[in-house]
Amino acid sequence: MIRNKVALICSIVILGICMYLSFPFPNNVMLEAYSTFMSFPTRNQDGYIMLGIIGSAMFLIAIILLVIGMKKYHFRTIIIVVIIYTILPKFLIMTYQETLASGIMAISYDGNGKCHFENVSEDIITGECNLVLHNKSNKAVSFELEFLDSYFMEDGVRMESLMNEAGPYSITIEANQEKSIHLKELLDLSGVPKHIDSGTSFNVHVNLIDGEKKRTL
Numbered sequence: 001m002i003r004n005k006v007a008l009i010c011s012i013v014i015l016g017i018c019m020y021l022s023f024p025f026p027n028n029v030m031l032e033a034y035s036t037f038m039s040f041p042t043r044n045q046d047g048y049i050m051l052g053i054i055g056s057a058m059f060l061i062a063i064i065l066l067v068i069g070m071k072k073y074h075f076r077t078i079i080i081v082v083i084i085y086t087i088l089p090k091f092l093i094m095t096y097q098e099t100l101a102s103g104i105m106a107i108s109y110d111g112n113g114k115c116h117f118e119n120v121s122e123d124i125i126t127g128e129c130n131l132v133l134h135n136k137s138n139k140a141v142s143f144e145l146e147f148l149d150s151y152f153m154e155d156g157v158r159m160e161s162l163m164n165e166a167g168p169y170s171i172t173i174e175a176n177q178e179k180s181i182h183l184k185e186l187l188d189l190s191g192v193p194k195h196i197d198s199g200t201s202f203n204v205h206v207n208l209i210d211g212e213k214k215r216t217l
Helices: 005-021 050-069 074-099 160-166
Strands: 035-037 040-044 107-109 114-121 124-135 141-148 169-173 178-188 199-202 205-210 213-216
Touching: 005 050, 005 074, 035 050, 040 050, 050 074, 074 107, 114 160, 124 160, 124 169, 141 160, 160 178, 169 178
Parallel strands: none
Antiparallel strands: 035 040, 107 124, 114 124, 114 199, 124 178, 141 169, 141 205, 205 213
16 A cells, blocks of 8 residues: 655655644634635735745645555545645644633634625715624633725725724623624724725624734634
8 A cells, every 4th residue: 555655754744844834823824815725825915925835836745745655546545635634724723722722812713704885975984794703712702803904905995994993893702602793883984095985895804802912814
């Protein structure tokens, strides 16, 4: 079954390094990504990301070494490795959050938040956002919530972050509870030079802030 033990060990080590470099915790590593490869962001608004390109190359090298190291079942093995590589970080994060994590480190977010903005009059709009956060620890967690703009917006134009004009939003989630957060605000944007007048955004990103600690989700 094993043809080259050295190649197989090297493959496992390189895959471990790749997973470490692209591990999506505590912050969302895909936040600014325009293109990705196997959990590596490879390009953002500033151009190509060298770490993502190197990580992608390392992943391909690891797969090649895996094939070299195995006598047969190459395709089946690659599929299994890719599935494990994709699932394992989520499992490790879930396990950590449910056992050792505390404070904002124990908060998970499925990324499916939505914000809708509607024009009322000149420089006055209504903003409404919905998202679900889950506290996986055994203690209540309190923090401030801050909205982040999409990196796909035109240069300097604000959308989701307009909700911060009515912030900060103080949120408390009880132990082992999932909380649906609904925020609706009438926003005066007379002091905001570049902003949308109306629109809807999906998969919104947020910052969780607890004193000096901050997480980007």
